[in-house]
Amino acid sequence: MGAARWDGIIAAYREFLPIRPDTPAVTLNEGNTPLIPAPAVAREVGPNVEVFLKFEGLNPTGSFKDRGMTMAVTKAVEEGSNAVMCASTGNTSASAAAYAARAGMSCIVIIPDGNIALGKLAQALMHGAKVFAVAGNFDDALRIVREVTAQFKITLVNSINPYRLQGQKTGAFEICDVLGDVPDYHFIPVGNAGNITAYWMGYKEYHSMGLVQRLPKMMGFQAEGAAPIVRGHVVEKPETLATAIRIGNPASWKLAEAARDESGGVIDMVSDEEIVAAYQFLAQQEGVFCEPASAASVAGLLKYARAGYFSKHHATSVGGYASGAKLRIVCVLTGHGLKDPKNAIEFSPKPISVPATVDAILEHVTLERR
Ligand code: F0G
Numbered sequence: 001m002g003a004a005r006w007d008g009i010i011a012a013y014r015e016f017l018p019i020r021p022d023t024p025a026v027t028l029n030e031g032n033t034p035l036i037p038a039p040a041v042a043r044e045v046g047p048n049v050e051v052f053l054k055f056e057g058l059n060p061t062g063s064f065k066d067r068g069m070t071m072a073v074t075k076a077v078e079e080g081s082n083a084v085m086c087a088s089t090g091n092t093s094a095s096a097a098a099y100a101a102r103a104g105m106s107c108i109v110i111i112p113d114g115n116i117a118l119g120k121l122a123q124a125l126m127h128g129a130k131v132f133a134v135a136g137n138f139d140d141a142l143r144i145v146r147e148v149t150a151q152f153k154i155t156l157v158n159s160i161n162p163y164r165l166q167g168q169k170t171g172a173f174e175i176c177d178v179l180g181d182v183p184d185y186h187f188i189p190v191g192n193a194g195n196i197t198a199y200w201m202g203y204k205e206y207h208s209m210g211l212v213q214r215l216p217k218m219m220g221f222q223a224e225g226a227a228p229i230v231r232g233h234v235v236e237k238p239e240t241l242a243t244a245i246r247i248g249n250p251a252s253w254k255l256a257e258a259a260r261d262e263s264g265g266v267i268d269m270v271s272d273e274e275i276v277a278a279y280q281f282l283a284q285q286e287g288v289f290c291e292p293a294s295a296a297s298v299a300g301l302l303k304y305a306r307a308g309y310f311s312k313h314h315a316t317s318v319g320g321y322a323s324g325a326k327l328r329i330v331c332v333l334t335g336h337g338l339k340d341p342k343n344a345i346e347f348s349p350k351p352i353s354v355p356a357t358v359d360a361i362l363e364h365v366t367l368e369r370r
Contacts, residue, residue, distance in 0.1 A: 006032045009067050009170040010074060016173065016205065017071065017166055019078070026073045026103045030066035031170055033058045035178050035330070040285035041298060042329075045305040049327045052183070053282075053298075054175060057290055057336030061123060064168060064195060064334045065095035068159060071167030073099040076155040082106065083154040087141030089191065089244045090120030091335055096157050097127035108154065110134055110141040115243045117291065117340035137238060138192075139249045159194030160251045168195055172202025175330055182207075182216045183330040189296035190220040190229065190267060191245035193256035195334065200259035216330075218265035220256060221300035223293075227269040229253060241272050241343060244293035244335060270299040276347050278302060282333070289337030289344070297331040 008027035010017060019025075035052045042051040056064035073096075076084055085108040086096045093109035093116075100107035109124050113133035124131050134141055142158060149156035159165055176182055182203055188196050196218055206212045222230055223240035228248055235248035250256065260267045270278075275292050278299035282288045304310070310327060337344055354360035 008070055009167060010070055013170050013173055016170070018163070019071070019074065023074060023078045025070060026077060026099055027070050028060035028066060028098065028102060030059045030070055031174065033171075033174070035175060036286075036288060038282075038286050038288070038298075038331070040281070041301065041331070044302055045329065046310060046327075049310070049329065051301070051329045051331065052175075052179075053286070053288055054171060054330055054332045055288060055290070056171065056332060056334050057294065057339075061091075061095045061098045062119070062336035062339055063091035063095065064171060064332070065091045066099070067170055068164030068167040068194075068198070069095040069099045069157065071163040072096075072155070072157040072161050073103050073105070075163045076105070076157070077103055079155070081153070081155040083108070084157045085109070085145055085149055085154045086157045087111075087138060087145040088116070088120075088124075088158075089138050089246060090116035090124075090339070091244060092158060093129065093131070094120045094123035094127070097124045097129035100129065101127045106130070108132070110144055112137045112141060112246075115246060117243060118342055119339040138247050139238075142192075142251065158251065159192055159198075165194055165198040165201060165252075168198035169202030169205065171195075171332065172199045173206060176203070176206050176212050179328065181328075182212050182214055183328040184216060185219055185265075185301075185327075185329045186216040187219045187221065187297040187301045187329065187331040189242075189245055189293050189332070189334055190222045190256060191226075191247045191250065191293065193220075193229065193250035193252035195332070196220045196259050196267075197252045197255040199332070200263060215263060216265075218259045218263040219297075219300060219304070220260060220265070220267040221296045222267065222269045223275065223296060224269045224271045229256060229267045230269045240275075242275050242291075242293035242296060243340075244291060245296065268300060268303075270296055270303055274299040274303060279337075279343075280347060283337065288333065290333040291335040291337055291339045292343050294333040294335050297333065301329060301331055
């Protein structure tokens with residue numbers, strides 16, 4: 001079997017999307033990301049467990065945002081718009097800038113000054129967006145974007161644009177298509193809370209059409225310093241090294257709570273230390289390099305596993321663990337590690353500077369002679 005042609009999520013799932021049959025897709029062939037087995041993570045979780053990483057960092061601009069952006073920009077073109085605008089912690093701006101370039105539209109992005117990862121800034125600039133770095137956080141940026149797009153003819157492409165979530169729900173479709181079922185648990189980082197909402201929408205849609213017979217538990221994780229949903233109030237000054245999810249007042253707050261409650265899952269938080277530990281573990285034990293915010297899903301899984309959550313909550317559930325079937329867990333890795341070279345270098349061993357000789361290398365490593 002050779003490689004199958006893949007024309008992006010609109011071509012693959014058009015009948016599930018609110019789009020006319022003849023509307024041309026603005027696409028960079030996003031989606032169809034791999035579900036990578038994670039045996040080292042599974043060993044940490046326990047026996048009879050399968051863990052898969054839905055590696056969304058392998059989308060065209062390096063994050064899951066491309067699934068939503070192909071829909072938002074396609075619909076913007078369908079509606080006759082010639083400009084898009086978003087607030088962003090980085091990935092949305094990178095994706096909006098790329099898809100706007102593809103569509104020949106102009107793009108304005110508003111980012112929190114000093115708090116976006118370098119790769120994301122480079123992307124937005126390189127794709128030709130007009131980038132404003134505001135003296136404020138993401139929540140301030142989103143407030144400005146809501147105001148401007150309400151008053152002027154420019155399409156808002158944050159996830160409050162309903163087409164964004166429609167596109168992003170295809171991540172759930174792909175997981176079901178590959179596994180032939182839903183996972184038992186779906187772990188996902190939570191920032192503005194759009195993606196957990198979109199995945200839940202996708203799972204429910206497949207379920208209501210009879211394509212899967214049950215639903216997963218949605219397990220969302222915020223960063224401790226930016227955990228408004230967990231704390232039950234807006235966080236005025238969100239702080240976390242996972243800048244992608246440095247958000248104090250998520251737009252899809254209520255929808256995320258509904259996903260949690262309807263699925264019998266949780267929205268909880270992980271510390272920056274737990275995020276960094278999972279970030280390093282994935283890179284060093286699984287060979288998978290994601291950005292810090294993405295590692296919040298695996299940090300949450302490891303935290304819950306170590307607290308005995310699965311033996312308590314899953315042992316008695318139907319068809320799972322107890323009956324001998326493997327417990328299946330999917331963690332979404334939302335963005336690629338190359339987005340954030342600064343944190344990668346900070347949390348890795350430093351290069352060793354040496355003279356350009358064999359002996360200098362051999363002083364630092366022990367190798368067996370041939
Ligand atoms: N992971 C990454 C890498 C992200 O960039 C984001 C959000 C999230 C997780 C959280 O997803 O907001 O749907 O709950 N990034 C947005 C942005 C806010 O502007 O790029 P969410």
